Amino acid sequence: MKLNVNGVEHALESGALTPLLHVLREELGVTSPKAGCQSGGCGACTVLVDGEPRRSCLTPLGAVDGAEVTTIEGIGDAHDLHPVQEAFHTLHAAQCGFCTPGMIVATVALLKRLPQPGRREIERALSGHICRCTGYVKIVEAVEAAAGGSR
């Protein structure tokens, strides 16, 4: 089985039924997708599979063989922040940070699909992502700011 993770090709040893989340975290050491509820309910494990947000905890490796996977490590780093990361950082849209990688990759996919989303579209795109710290207020503000900045 093969995956392209953040631009790097990997030949994998994990079995076809191993959740993508564990392949990333355990076999490849990519730890930004978080093992939250591990039943598809919290959004903390979200990664982009061929550009689309997917719950990596519910995605067996065999279903995404050969796909391109993007995690937040492939979006930007501390020295070269993606505009969405920049907005989350500047506007304090992350507190403990557990939901943040999933929130940010989902936002990146949203803005690619819909560069100027309305409030409703932002809520729809992030409705499956639970955040216990921020009350979502600053997350919505950050997504709006990132969209505004990309105009």
Added chain:
Amino acid sequence: MAKQRGRGMAAIEYPTGMNQGGDPSQCWVKLKPDGRVDVLSGTVDLGQGAKTIQTQIVAEVLGVPTDWVTFDNSNTDTSPLCTGSFASRATFMGGNAARIAAERARERVLDIASRLLEVDAADLDIDEGEVFVKGATEKRVGVPDVAAAATWQFGELITGTGAYLKPYANVDPETGRTDRNPHAGISYGACVADVEVDDETGAVAVTKLIQVYDVGRAINPMFVEGQLQGGGIMGLSFGLLESSYPYYPSVEHRGSEFGSYLSASIEGLPEVETVLLENPDVDGPFGAKGVGEMASNGIGPAIVAAIHDAIGIWVTESPITPERVLRALDEKAGGGGEPRRDGKRYVFDESLSVNALATGISFEVNV
């Protein structure tokens, strides 16, 4: 049958940290030979911003830029003790320890600088990383030069330790009075909730939350706002959604996984308006109080009051589920308790409840 609107308010007061001892915080500040500042502390930053806030406190006291200061809480074994990030105490208690440690380090900076400038330390001040003579600002020396002189010229280390523990209040057994205030850093707040209640389905939607908090001093206004917004939506979840026993009345059917303990999602959020009032506290660092925990406490009561305003019922249990709203409406209508259960019989299976009884959880079921 229609959607009814209502507005409710709740007020709250809340102390900071524990009382009558038990939760000290300690801190150690030291200068590197180049003037950069290390703050060693055990305060855990769980997202509220304790690292940034204590960095700001130390930089402000020492008169140096914040980016010269490194807050290191990476090793709680070797760092000074902090009893934890709970009871809204990280900024108040940990921040006080950091303030005191920085004040003592500042005295040492001024002591070394007074030797270099040959001016009495009492006549010196520090701003933007430079020590200068008050009233004669051209006579100055940079903090990096002071730290270098301490290291290489005088053979000394510029350092300061600080600790904070609320003083114990002795209670007079005769009168019950204390010889000092056992509390410190009491914060006050008020929450207003606007709701829309569907009196046919029992569904409650919060359309607007206004939160006003006396935060003492907002050392980092954006972070305080983050605490209050987060606490506000958590309070909304406490009020409307979160239940340890979502499938009552049988406790065996308690939520077994993340998804059965509902919390608010980003969809359908109320408009949230947050107002910070600054009413500095005599004991807090720069007047700061702790408001992290209280932020979630007033919302539920405000929602209950708003529901009463909308449809004239008091819901006395949380979370305020549609079922509880409808039961209260039925009771109000004088339908003799619970008319919706007429003709139905609920069978209580005792064998299923062995676990519950064994764990000491008691509950009542009306057959």
